[in-house]
Amino acid sequence: LDQDQQDQANKEDDCEDGEDFSLTAKMKMVMGVCQTVQNSLDLVASYCERVKNVFNWTIPFLSFMAATALISGTILLYFIPLRWLVLCWGINKLTVKLRNPEYEENQEVLNFL
Numbered sequence: 001l002d003q004d005q006q007d008q009a010n011k012e013d014d015c016e017d018g019e020d021f022s023l024t025a026k027m028k029m030v031m032g033v034c035q036t037v038q039n040s041l042d043l044v045a046s047y048c049e050r051v052k053n054v055f056n057w058t059i060p061f062l063s064f065m066a067a068t069a070l071i072s073g074t075i076l077l078y079f080i081p082l083r084w085l086v087l088c089w090g091i092n093k094l095t096v097k098l099r100n101p102e103y104e105e106n107q108e109v110l111n112f113l
Helices: 002-017 023-055 060-079 082-099 108-112
Strands: none
Touching: 023 060, 060 082
């Protein structure tokens, strides 16, 4: 009698969890996951291709700007410790709204790519 009650409780739990999906529902779930993975891989491949084109000198002006920025960054990091630069960046990031309330944040590096 006790075993029958446990079996009945397990069947009710299975029905409540909603794990009895039809084949079409399972296919739709798989297709949704596949679409998400495909979109994510597309985004990663797009950024990788953009970076490759910058260093491949496909657009010479942008490649020259990137090379100049890398050389300037190397020289800057030679003379100024990275800890000081991170400290200044953090202070700027935290106090920008106090200094200029109408400031709108932008993504300059992503706009460059």
